[in-house]
Amino acid sequence: MVSINYSAREVCCKIVYYGPGLSGKTTNLQYVHSKVPQNTRGKLISLATEADRTLYFDFLPLNIGSINGLTAKFQLYTVPGQVYYNATRKLVLRGVDGVVFVADSQRDKMDDNLESLSNLEDNLAEYGYDVNTLPIVIQYNKRDLPGVMTVDELNARLNPRGYPTFEASATIGNGVFDTLKLIIKLVLDKAKRSSAPKSRPAAVVEAQAAPPAPAPEPTPYPSATPPQAPAAAAPPSGQPTAQPEPSSLSRQPAASQPQVSPPSPSASPVGQSVPPASQSPAAPAAEAPAYRPYPGSNQRVQTVAPEQQPAPAQAAAGPQPQTNNETPPQMAPSARARDEGKKRGFFKRLFGIK
Numbered sequence: 001m002v003s004i005n006y007s008a009r010e011v012c013c014k015i016v017y018y019g020p021g022l023s024g025k026t027t028n029l030q031y032v033h034s035k036v037p038q039n040t041r042g043k044l045i046s047l048a049t050e051a052d053r054t055l056y057f058d059f060l061p062l063n064i065g066s067i068n069g070l071t072a073k074f075q076l077y078t079v080p081g082q083v084y085y086n087a088t089r090k091l092v093l094r095g096v097d098g099v100v101f102v103a104d105s106q107r108d109k110m111d112d113n114l115e116s117l118s119n120l121e122d123n124l125a126e127y128g129y130d131v132n133t134l135p136i137v138i139q140y141n142k143r144d145l146p147g148v149m150t151v152d153e154l155n156a157r158l159n160p161r162g163y164p165t166f167e168a169s170a171t172i173g174n175g176v177f178d179t180l181k182l183i184i185k186l187v188l189d190k191a192k193r194s195s196a197p198k199s200r201p202a203a204v205v206e207a208q209a210a211p212p213a214p215a216p217e218p219t220p221y222p223s224a225t226p227p228q229a230p231a232a233a234a235p236p237s238g239q240p241t242a243q244p245e246p247s248s249l250s251r252q253p254a255a256s257q258p259q260v261s262p263p264s265p266s267a268s269p270v271g272q273s274v275p276p277a278s279q280s281p282a283a284p285a286a287e288a289p290a291y292r293p294y295p296g297s298n299q300r301v302q303t304v305a306p307e308q309q310p311a312p313a314q315a316a317a318g319p320q321p322q323t324n325n326e327t328p329p330q331m332a333p334s335a336r337a338r339d340e341g342k343k344r345g346f347f348k349r350l351f352g353i354k
Helices: 025-035 083-092 107-126 151-158 176-195 202-209 312-317 335-351
Strands: 003-005 010-018 045-048 054-067 070-078 098-104 136-141 165-167
Touching: 010 025, 010 176, 025 054, 025 070, 025 098, 025 176, 083 107, 098 107, 098 176, 107 151, 136 151, 136 176, 151 165, 165 176
Parallel strands: 010 070, 010 098, 098 136, 136 165
Antiparallel strands: 003 010, 045 054, 054 070
16 A cells, blocks of 8 residues: 655655566666666665576666655566466565566567466465555567567457556667556556545435425413413493302302401511510520539539529629649550660579679
């Protein structure tokens, strides 16, 4: 997946050149490294054997400039073409954003091309990639050699899915940059589609665009007091007044109806009943504070008879201090003092101190 660093304003993509051994994968990277400006490329790292065969991978970082305000950096990798390096192939494919499959156009190399293409699809499936959506470009290399297969023959055998193809000759540079530019374009287009906000269903959009329905008016609650019936019009003078028909409640015998006596004129109105001053209870007199000895003493609380109460002048002056002729209680020695005494006596006897 394309890595976007918003803090550094960078977008980093990984492109892997895949194909059989000696098909021209490393030659593509060497030509790109030799032609791009020095300030836009990094060092080409190649782990190869003495026979110039890729042992692990080739790596070439490229900086192609700014795209939509982000610095676009591409990392170009190659995989080893030997069959027994499949674990390394799979490791290099991790996190790939685009693949360039470099096929050898010679007729005797068709079996190697088919084996490598099938291995590519299997390794991508193990990582969860879909070969129908992953950007893949097929490069038919070595077109400058005599006796190579035609493009139609190569497409019939190697391109049943209809991937974009290019004819190339990596040693002289034909088709090298065309292949690189197309795979970069496909990778960036996919990154834009994946980062674009997804469209919402039309029903949701219409529901949000519709104005909100007006709130229903609140229904007034019924009044606590029943509505009063309109007063009957007074009859004209000289006509007898129609007496209302007694209801079923008023038809009860007089004995069953309670008799309510009228209030006496002396009764006070509701909420203002105040007992007379003669019937109000007297306020309790302030009691003199009783003297309480501290806990552990032998003193006893002495009650004072009513006739021996102090005079009002003495009560206003406050409680008088009482003299106590009794000796205060003696506190028992603490356990620590007893232990210290025992220790001193123990050391005297031990060392013979008199």
